[in-house]
Amino acid sequence: MLKGVHRPKRPELVKALLLEAGAELLVSGAQLSIGAVADLAGVTKGAVQHHFPTREALVLALYEHLAEEFQAAVADDGTGASAAWRYARPVLDPPSGESSDHGKALLAACVIERGVTSRWAEWVRKDRAQDGQDTNKLLARLAADGLWLSDVLGVYDLSPTEREALAQAIHRLAEGA
Template structure:
């Protein structure tokens, strides 16, 4: 960035660029540092530190941003009857839309590299699961949706559209099943 150019202050825009830059680094498997985020967002290190005092604060803000996006997707899942159904529907959407998929690669990388992010995600999942009680089918659907999303993210399986659609139907059926198979 050129130091002698005056740019108007746009704190919300700068913050959004910083979060996007940090998420992009994570999605690419790069380490997040104040300097790398500043360079990618085309701002000074001081600008990053103005918004996020520490690297950890930046990483936690990236997580908060990703979680807020995911929760908006959950809210948009109006055809599902249960929290597990909404989770499956939103997770399946992540696997097919490249833009959110890149952001969720960032969450995966952050969860693997940042213990605190992994703890916060685990707490969120536990809270979401608690909304519906214990049901083996719903848990199987959640775990399978996570596995399908991970497979799509990593390119593990090459699924046809028909296979993906069939899996999605099966997972939605399990997730919205009201019968408790633990009896």
């Protein structure tokens, strides 16, 4: 009698692979489906559905993962920086190893799943409330959003000098200088 092969179960690793595969599909513009994620991650459809019962659940989990990364990057670090500057800083100086692919995946998730857009907007409104009604801080956030979108879509090819000048201008707005 043959004994079955027992593979160790590593649910967190599988979940990470699935999120990575989902992000890759979103970035590439390919169709995001349970089957496509399973194929790209090298697992069965059942494995995907174990972690994410529906495509919508996968998109929401992907959003949560990407949003957590961004929210950690903009958390109050005790330096006294305004919320507007903490919000803009990761756009101007992305954390090491982070590519615009994270932004593309986040943008695509917002486009294909309305609930993601609502969650993102809710978080931004809460974060912005820390700045009060300061128009310059709002302008800094909007400039950072525009620069982020430009980076994600590859719209402007900014020189390092231009990028530094924009960073300084956004910093002045965000800090009320």
